[in-house]
Amino acid sequence: MLVLGLDTATPAVTVAVHDGERVLAESTVVDARRHGELLAPAVRAVLLEAGVALGDVDAIVAGTGPGPYTGLRVGLMTAQALAATSGVPVYGVCSLDALAYGSGLDEPFLVLTDARRKEVFWARYADRRTRVEGPSVDSPDGVPGDLPVIGAGGRMYASVLGQGRVREPGAEYPTGAALAALAAERLAAGEEIGGVLTEARPIYLRRPDARVPGPPKKVTA
The missing domain is CATH 3.30.420.40 (ATPase, nucleotide binding domain)
Incomplete structure (x- = not known):
């Protein structure tokens, strides 16, 4: 295949x-x-x-x-x-599942990536194949637990999360x-759509930054 x-x-x-x-x-x-x-x-x-x-x-x-x-x-x-x-x-x-899988970890951990706006996208895993919570978006201090953290979001906010939680080896992305x-x-394993694999549709956790312009402001009385 x-x-x-x-x-x-x-x-x-x-x-x-x-x-x-x-x-x-x-x-x-x-x-x-x-x-x-x-x-x-x-x-x-x-x-x-x-x-x-x-x-x-x-x-x-x-x-x-x-x-x-x-x-x-x-x-x-x-x-x-x-x-x-x-x-x-x-x-x-x-x-986040791909980042978790690539870590090779077989213990509970968190995956964090940069969500901009001083926030992170995160999910919690029982092991590299099993997501048990998320994906979600939060400020770094809103991420739950004391589990090890992988991903670029963890390295960016290591001072908030705690240096000991951030795993240095492995990919950031x-x-x-x-x-x-x-x-x-x-x-x-036969896990197609309806199982673990999904349709190729985006996971949006908040609205895009772009907005439809409003009407022009009046400049005359």
Whole structure:
């Protein structure tokens, strides 16, 4: 089974191809302002490195966030466009789940990513495969428990969370490799839509910053 995984829910633009047993190729570039510019070339490069065509892929999986509105939409719309072009099914995986899976931890812990506005997106896990709470958005001091913390959000607010809670090893952002590996595992177990895999729809935990402009102000009496 060939799975193409991609995620743009964080500053990382990340893509990978997984064959059900191992990662064949992957690319990750951290640049919060160039998701739209970087993603399509990364998909082409990863497919070329893996020696496969888009039509060879059995499933496309996209990180569904939570994340900032614009970057998150780039990945999801790209995944849906690729699926429509190739006739390949497309699935969604919570981006925090991918980050948790990539940690390799088999003990309770929290995943935190940057939500901007001095807040974090977070979820609680019993182990790297099992989310038991969240995703949610809160201020760093509103994150529950004394569990170990992974992810960029933990490092950003280590002074609030407590230095001893933040795990230094591991990725700050979800990777395409972890996303594709997790999806391949779930697909092999028959956990498609209605099970653990979801539709490729964004997880929005608050409204976007952009607003429809109001009527112009009157400048005459």
